[in-house]
Amino acid sequence: MQGGAWLPIAFEVVLLVGALAVLLVAVVAGRDRRFWGPAAGLAFAGAALAGVLQWREVSTSGAGLFFTAQGVSFAKSPMVVMDGLSAFGAIVLGLVGFVGFLAAWDLVAKVGRRGPELVSLLLLSLAGLHMMMATPNLVVIFLGLETASISFYVVAGFLRRQKGSAESSFKYFLLGSLASALFLYGVALTFAATGSLTLYGGNSIRDFFSSTIVTQPGILLAGMALMLVGIAFKVSAAPFHQWAPDVYQGAPTGAVGFMAATVKIAGFAALARIFGAGLVSQVDTWTPIVAVLAAVSMVVGTVLALVQSDVKRMLAYSGVAHAGYILTAMTAGVAGVPAMWFYVSTYAFMVVGGFAVLSTVSGSDSSKVPLDDLKGLVKRSPEMGWLMTFVVLGMSGMPFFAGFVAKVFSFVTATAVPAPWPANDHGYLWLVVLGVVMSVVGLAFYFRIIGTMFSTPDDQAELQEAGLPVRFAVIVSAVITVAFGIVPWPLIEAVRDAFPI
Amino acid sequence: MTVTVTWYLVLAAALFSMGAAGVLIRRNALIMFMSIELMLNSVNLTFVAVSKHLGLIEGQVAALFVMVIAAAEVTVGLAIIVAIFRFRSSANVDELSELRG
Amino acid sequence: MTDFLWLLVALPLAGAALNLILGKRIGEPRSGWFGFGLIAISFVIGFGASLGFFAGTSNPQTIYLFSWIPAVGADAAILWDPLSALLTMIVTGVGALIHLYSIGYMHGDDRYPRFFAFLNLFIASMMILVLASNFAVMFVGWELVGLSSYLLISFWFTKPEAAAAGKKAFVVNRIGDWGFLVALMLIFMTFGTFDFRTIFENAPAMFGVGAGTITAITLLLFVGAAGKSAQIPLYVWLPDAMEGPTPVSALIHAATMVTAGVFMMARSAVLFELAPVSAGVVAVVGTLTALLAAVIAVAQTDIKRVLAYSTISQLGYMVLGIGVGAYAAGVFHLTTHAMFKALLFLGAGSVIHALANQQDMRKMGALRKAMPITFITMAAAWLAISGMFPFSGFWSKDEVLAAAFARGGAWLILYVIGLGVALITAFYMTRLFAMTFLGSSRWDEGVTPHESPRTMTVPLVVLGLGTVFLGLFNTPARHAFEHFLEPAFSGVEQVEGLSIGLISTLAVVAVIVAIVGIIIGLRRYNTEVLPDETGAFWRRALAAFGVDDLYGRFLVAPGKAVADWWASVVDPKVVDGAVHGIAKGAIGGGERARAVQSGQVRWYAAVVAIGAVALVVFLLVLGGGF
Amino acid sequence: MPVLLLLVGLPLVGALVVGILPKKRPELVFPVSLGASTASLAVALYVLWEFEAGTPALQFIEDLRFSTILDMGWRVGVDGISLFMVVLTAILFPISIAASRSVTDRVKTYMILMLVLEAGVLGVFVALDLLLFFAFFEIVLVPMFMLIRLWGSDNRRYASMKFVLFTAAGSAFLLASIIGLAVMTGAQIGTLASFDIRNVLAIQLSGTAQLLLFLGFAIAFAIKVPLFPFHTWLADAHTEAPTAGSVILAGVLLKMGTYGLLRFNLTLFPEAAVRMAPYLAILGVIGIVYGAAVAIVQPDVKRLIAYSSVSHMGFIVLGMFAFTTQSLQGSVFQMISHGLTTGALFLLVGMIYDRTHTRKIADYGGLATVMPVYAGLFLFAAFASAGLPGLSGFVGEFTILVGSYLSFPVMAIVAGSGVILAAIYLLWAYERVFTGATNPKIEGLKDLDFRELAIMAPLVVLIIGIGVYPKPVMDRVEPSVELILDRIESATTYQVPLVGRSSAVVDIEYGEFDVHEGGEG
Incomplete structure (x- = not known):
């Protein structure tokens, strides 16, 4: 194989090598994070770089499907795809992963000797997540999904002595497995209906639809529905969201950002891949469901966030609502991919940044973060306070923060394509109206957070200075939130090309 | 009477449903977990049956992958369950509801 | 001289500004003299510019100053005709005298310079009103005099009554202004401009006599006039306005501001000519006001309140004059009234001053000897207002009544009532005069009355001269005054003159009526002991027949109740109630949804399963899977 | 030179500079903030000076398209309407900042918020891009929320939220309407x-579509007006906000609503505007009477002024939907005037609040004896607000x-x-606060000092200046207003x-x- 042929799987390779290297270094040089930390950082950065190279390759030479193991009939189907979607996803995953890793740096210190394990789990999960979006094969998608999920089950329960962490881990595991099973059954049913496990390439699902007129779509529809359930669960769209608040609250704060952000990126990318690109011919069937999921998510996420007193839960529910906004973009079918990307890629940083701040406030190993912990944060630590303000404003969709452009982009997309159900030319206008209304309701709790941070602190003591990596993570997140709010067009132009083939 | 692929599919669906019902009904963490395994295996049955019916190899390969993954899941899952219930007298999942609201 | 007319506004305004800002530095007597000087100069300018009208050589003219609100074509411009010239002279002339008087009267007041600032401001406002060449600018002056009146009435604001009176005056005036404002809107819609000249030139061509639009405009203008000139039903502010310092009462609430309504209607004579119905309403309201106020005045014990009701009553005459179409007569009565009523007030002020701020006539009496100058000048004014020949009041009141008589028919009723009012007027003015200067002394202990200082008596004398002789300018034989005003009323048909014989007869009747009133008054009050005045009539009349209470009970209280209801029920319960309801709904929904989030993993799994089934079913339905 | 960018950007630069000022030099915060807002004022005055009167054309246009x-x-520019909104904003901000000397708690944050607020409001008035407009329109909430939440009085949590x-x-x-409109427009010109x-x-x-979009826009602006x-x-926000907050709220924030109605509802949806005009006008009239x-x-001075704003803003809306050049010009003028007069009133209330820490009318009485200059200025502002010619x-x-x-x-x-009602509420309040015997609680208060007088002076001069x-x-408003009427007439049968x-x-x-010839006409 020539050197260039590695490029399509460079992202995964770098991460896997990185994970192994971390473990090896820890064994060889010692478990102190100073030794293996750089290796991990390098792996994340290298993964992002791989993404950049992929992106360059895609934009100059075009996208392509790749066959890996040759010789068996199985190999008639491509296993890896390198296109705008996967390359852009690689960049975003790599960067978010890197920032998320930095945000977890304090947690790594807390877990002491077990640090290398934690970090290598993170590295592995990232590789799995990218697999979900860089393959046309449904089984490989499942494989990636499970790789990431299993890693995350462990990460969530990493502080096994803490009751919250353990409970969180168990819930995540049990429900996650259930959802995976549902997804897998969906894959199986789709396979039964179409006779293919590949989305495109030779003998693919796409081919099937272009050559066959489906008269008895029952099995296929059930398969699609179950796959959608699996993905909706991963991106925590209502009503499959219930694990999210519990898991996010229980899991160690330092790692929640990483988990929450990256899984959303991959989940939505997989949605775009499977439904946007693979099942493109069925678009009129699945967009209404996506719209319903979006609507329920926005309402449930927002309304429940209103009544929370724990910030982690609040952010978790807000994540549910955000899943709704992103799904709103996807109601436009594959045309929604750019808006989805814009939203996911900026929101991911906000999530990482938000949880990173929480970890500096309540401790990276904390499980509960009551709102009162944030009281007077601006006074106690102006840096963290203001940055968190930017992040929260970004989440709330205030103009001049990335969340605003993301929402507008998403809403514009949803109205730009005619909708099949209810059939009209203005797309899912009702969903957009609901979306803006829910954005307003959401302001109630976002502004509550901000108000709390700016109020007078009970505890006058200055906040203990967070570690440099964590601070860096927060700064990067906030800067991205602000920068893409004021100067969104480079990203808008970029996501135009982040399409699946 | 020939056993067509439909039979397999129906059987798998039934198994899947039983597994799902097990998850919902049983309180014991281990049994819930086993129910999930049952669901995965019913999927495998589907894969294999369809694969055979269509004369394709993909489904069978997929089943292999699923088995591997199920194994991995078992490993981790059991570890988690053990970690939690080590200090508890029962494996009743209903007691795990500290995180809620 | 007309090039400097703008100074008539600018000078007093400058005086006001300087006295307001630098008053403390200028110091007590100087700020008064400064204010007086500016008004005196204004008078000279106004007089000088009027010479052409006296000689009959000048035509009226409009002088453009600057564009004010271009959108409605309202320019700051001066209309200089005999009517505005006359009012200018009255306002600056009487104004100057009253400034002079106040130099002594306000001696020792803490806020001495401020008083002169306000007086100057008033003169400036009044000049804007008088000189305006269009309705919009006139309205500016109209409102500004209201402001000055407010400031001056509540000048002694530490007295709650004074503060309340000022507010009441302003608010009641604003009710009238509302009518004026609506009139302005209608005028603009009808004519596309506010300019007097354009409107008055075009109106007769555009509308026939009795046209609805013009009737509406004139009635609305009259509402405005009723506010400013204290006519029924808006007269209630004027008696209360007596809380202000006496020079203020003399200048604003007797001589000048209250006549603004009459002036405005005289200015709009062309329109009233086109609206006989309005004219009738005006005449009737004027007459009734004259009657009601006169009756109330009979029973008042506070010297200033007598004069206040008397003013209302006399304003009724003027309004009657406008109503019957005798515009010149109305304006003539305005002029003479300005003299004698200012004199009466200043005289009263002099008395009050002498008796250490005593305003109750029952505690006066026998001041004849102590205050000779005040006594003599007051006597002239008393006779003038009572309508004695040949004092000025006689001539002007007679003109108005004669005009009413001349219209004949039902108008004769108005004439008769007017004559009756003259009788009552003579009676209550005699009552006032006798209780103050004649009879026995009923002073409070320790009070030693003395004649007022020179600055106060000089104005009395000057006004006294005017009171005596001004009437001679406009005898039935030689209508010099009417000729003077003629250019201002071009295009207006004046009432046909009566024959000299008839006029003489009417005059004799009027004089007899006046004499009867005076004699009754003297017999009743020029005594050692005051008659008992505690009967039902006296009590009711003293309380002004409870009109204020009625307004309070039927207008103010319900209005306030509605506002209270809006503020305490509608806003917080209905409007905010809906808002809070939504908020509670959202939070309640959230709380309920929280219960669903039970923490039970089996339940979560169930939800996932139910959701999955629902999704499958939904998709099957949508995709035609069934 | 991108003048308008400078206009909007200067306060932001100021905010940044304030943000990075060293903690050890707190005395620099105030001058820097004042300087930044004054610099913005200078730019605004430059725009006013260079503005070409007599044309409805947009001027000082900057057009940078970022995304395809x-x-x-x-995309920004000013016409006769926005010009004065910009100037009003630029004037009120330095004044408000100068009036915030009594803020001692977290001055730095306060000033940053004020400057961000200024940039936001200025942006609203110059934006020619719907999204940009919305962005500025919405972002204003953030600093205002914090100003109320952090420096407000007792009930500030409720009021700010x-x-x-x-x-x-x-x-x-x-936003929903803007998106709908933008997508429809995009479909015509071939973009998203x-x-x-x-x-x-x-x-x-x-x-x-016009009607729906009109309503969408109108609801937003109607709430802002309100x-x-x-x-x-409004009553809660004005009452609880710190002085400068109230001034800005009443002075310029409310104008964003009426400006929006004028700029978008009348211009973009003439047909719907004609159809809906009577209803909006009626709401305006109800507001006038009800608010007054x-x-x-x-019982509270600030609440009183807040409700008076409801009344005054009702006039503006009435004028706006009467569709005559006079009423529209009047509306624009009233926007300016209300900004000045209500601003002045709130400043004055703030000055006395700094001294007594009460806004209850009943806590005062006879204040004019103690603080004559203050009383005079208050009366001036009250009469200006009550529409004294x-x-x-x-x-x-x-x-x-x-x-x-x-x-x-x-x-x-x-x-x-x-x-009439305006006269009643203002004069009655004045009577209760300033006249009568002096309430012992307020004896010995100091009258206004030089700084306070200097703050009031520009407002007084402007109120008299543009009144006379x-x-x-x-002249500058008229062409823009006429253009709106032209559009309405050409787009509808109205x-x-x-x-x-x-x-x-x-x-x-x-x-x-x-008189002897021309008299009979």
Whole structure:
């Protein structure tokens, strides 16, 4: 194989090598994070770089499907795809992963000797997540999904002595497995209906639809529905969201950002891949469901966030609502991919940044973060306070923060394509109206957070200075939130090309 | 009477449903977990049956992958369950509801 | 001289500004003299510019100053005709005298310079009103005099009554202004401009006599006039306005501001000519006001309140004059009234001053000897207002009544009532005069009355001269005054003159009526002991027949109740109630949804399963899977 | 030179500089903030100076298109209407900042918020891009929320949240409408969405679409104005906000609503505007009477002024939907005037609040004896607010009423009663606070010092200045307003009433006239 042929799987390779290297270094040089930390950082950065190279390759030479193991009939189907979607996803995953890793740096210190394990789990999960979006094969998608999920089950329960962490881990595991099973059954049913496990390439699902007129779509529809359930669960769209608040609250704060952000990126990318690109011919069937999921998510996420007193839960529910906004973009079918990307890629940083701040406030190993912990944060630590303000404003969709452009982009997309159900030319206008209304309701709790941070602190003591990596993570997140709010067009132009083939 | 692929599919669906019902009904963490395994295996049955019916190899390969993954899941899952219930007298999942609201 | 007319506004305004800002530095007597000087100069300018009208050589003219609100074509411009010239002279002339008087009267007041600032401001406002060449600018002056009146009435604001009176005056005036404002809107819609000249030139061509639009405009203008000139039903502010310092009462609430309504209607004579119905309403309201106020005045014990009701009553005459179409007569009565009523007030002020701020006539009496100058000048004014020949009041009141008589028919009723009012007027003015200067002394202990200082008596004398002789300018034989005003009323048909014989007869009747009133008054009050005045009539009349209470009970209280209801029920319960309801709904929904989030993993799994089934079913339905 | 970028950017630069000032030099915060806002004022005055009167054209246009998919960008410019909004904003901010000397707690944050707020408001008034407009419109909430939440008085939590949720609820409809409009426009010109107002103006909308979009815009602006019955946030927000917050809220934030109505509702949806005009005008009139009546019985000075704003803003809305050149010019003028007068009133209340820490009318009495200069200024502001001729308030209200009468006579008459009510609530409040015997609690208060007088001076001068000589303002507003009417007339069958266009106002001759010939006409 020539050197260039590695490029399509460079992202995964770098991460896997990185994970192994971390473990090896820890064994060889010692478990102190100073030794293996750089290796991990390098792996994340290298993964992002791989993404950049992929992106360059895609934009100059075009996208392509790749066959890996040759010789068996199985190999008639491509296993890896390198296109705008996967390359852009690689960049975003790599960067978010890197920032998320930095945000977890304090947690790594807390877990002491077990640090290398934690970090290598993170590295592995990232590789799995990218697999979900860089393959046309449904089984490989499942494989990636499970790789990431299993890693995350462990990460969530990493502080096994803490009751919250353990409970969180168990819930995540049990429900996650259930959802995976549902997804897998969906894959199986789709396979039964179409006779293919590949989305495109030779003998693919796409081919099937272009050559066959489906008269008895029952099995296929059930398969699609179950796959959608699996993905909706991963991106925590209502009503499959219930694990999210519990898991996010229980899991160690330092790692929640990483988990929450990256899984959303991959989940939505997989949605775009499977439904946007693979099942493109069925678009009129699945967009209404996506719209319903979006609507329920926005309402449930927002309304429940209103009544929370724990910030982690609040952010978790807000994540549910955000899943709704992103799904709103996807109601436009594959045309929604750019808006989805814009939203996911900026929101991911906000999530990482938000949880990173929480970890500096309540401790990276904390499980509960009551709102009162944030009281007077601006006074106690102006840096963290203001940055968190930017992040929260970004989440709330205030103009001049990335969340605003993301929402507008998403809403514009949803109205730009005619909708099949209810059939009209203005797309899912009702969903957009609901979306803006829910954005307003959401302001109630976002502004509550901000108000709390700016109020007078009970505890006058200055906040203990967070570690440099964590601070860096927060700064990067906030800067991205602000920068893409004021100067969104480079990203808008970029996501135009982040399409699946 | 020939056993067509439909039979397999129906059987798998039934198994899947039983597994799902097990998850919902049983309180014991281990049994819930086993129910999930049952669901995965019913999927495998589907894969294999369809694969055979269509004369394709993909489904069978997929089943292999699923088995591997199920194994991995078992490993981790059991570890988690053990970690939690080590200090508890029962494996009743209903007691795990500290995180809620 | 007309090039400097703008100074008539600018000078007093400058005086006001300087006295307001630098008053403390200028110091007590100087700020008064400064204010007086500016008004005196204004008078000279106004007089000088009027010479052409006296000689009959000048035509009226409009002088453009600057564009004010271009959108409605309202320019700051001066209309200089005999009517505005006359009012200018009255306002600056009487104004100057009253400034002079106040130099002594306000001696020792803490806020001495401020008083002169306000007086100057008033003169400036009044000049804007008088000189305006269009309705919009006139309205500016109209409102500004209201402001000055407010400031001056509540000048002694530490007295709650004074503060309340000022507010009441302003608010009641604003009710009238509302009518004026609506009139302005209608005028603009009808004519596309506010300019007097354009409107008055075009109106007769555009509308026939009795046209609805013009009737509406004139009635609305009259509402405005009723506010400013204290006519029924808006007269209630004027008696209360007596809380202000006496020079203020003399200048604003007797001589000048209250006549603004009459002036405005005289200015709009062309329109009233086109609206006989309005004219009738005006005449009737004027007459009734004259009657009601006169009756109330009979029973008042506070010297200033007598004069206040008397003013209302006399304003009724003027309004009657406008109503019957005798515009010149109305304006003539305005002029003479300005003299004698200012004199009466200043005289009263002099008395009050002498008796250490005593305003109750029952505690006066026998001041004849102590205050000779005040006594003599007051006597002239008393006779003038009572309508004695040949004092000025006689001539002007007679003109108005004669005009009413001349219209004949039902108008004769108005004439008769007017004559009756003259009788009552003579009676209550005699009552006032006798209780103050004649009879026995009923002073409070320790009070030693003395004649007022020179600055106060000089104005009395000057006004006294005017009171005596001004009437001679406009005898039935030689209508010099009417000729003077003629250019201002071009295009207006004046009432046909009566024959000299008839006029003489009417005059004799009027004089007899006046004499009867005076004699009754003297017999009743020029005594050692005051008659008992505690009967039902006296009590009711003293309380002004409870009109204020009625307004309070039927207008103010319900209005306030509605506002209270809006503020305490509608806003917080209905409007905010809906808002809070939504908020509670959202939070309640959230709380309920929280219960669903039970923490039970089996339940979560169930939800996932139910959701999955629902999704499958939904998709099957949508995709035609069934 | 990108003048408007400078205008909006200078306060932001100021905020940044304040942000990075060293902690050890707190004394620099105030001058830097004041300097930044004054610099912005200088730019605004430059714009005013260079503005070419007599044309409805947009001037100082800056057009930077950033994205081809989402056709949005930095598109700004001013016309006769926005010009004065910009100047008003630029004037009120330095004054408010100067008036914030009494803020001692977290001055740095406070000043940053004020400067961000200034940039936001200025942005609203210059934006020609729907999305940019919305962005500025919405972002203003953040600093205002914090100003109320952090430096407000007792009930600030409730008030700040109410403010945010009320106004944001309105902007939800605005955003939905903007998106709908932008997508429709985009479909015409071949992009996903176009927010350029010039493109938007060019598209044809069906009647229903116009109506829906009009309502979407109108609800947002009606809440901001606020129009009855959306006014309840205002009383709470104004009352609880710190002085500068109230000044800015009443002075310029409310104007964003009326400006929006004028700039978007009347311009973009003429057909719907004509259809809905009577209803909005009625709401305006209800607001006039209702606001004034409720103001009368308020026990709290700030609440009273807040409700008076409801009343005054009602005039503006009435004038706006009467569709005559007079009423529209009056509306714009009233926006300026209300900013100045209510700003002055809130500043004055703030000055006394700094001394006594109470806003209850009942806690005062006879204050004029103790603080005569203050009393004089308050009375001045009160009369200016009550529409006393010669001061700015009159010009606006008078022109609105005269112009509105041409379209809605009955409403104009009812609205006219607002002048009576205004006199009642202001003078009654003045009577209770300033006159009578001096309340022992307030004896010995110091009268205004030089700084406070200096803060009030520009407002006083402006109130008198544009009241006596409003022509420069009117001349610049008129062409823009006429353009709106032209658009309405050409897009619909609606005809502006006879004298409702400036061309129909009669020319007046001046000079001597011979009564004996010309008199009979």
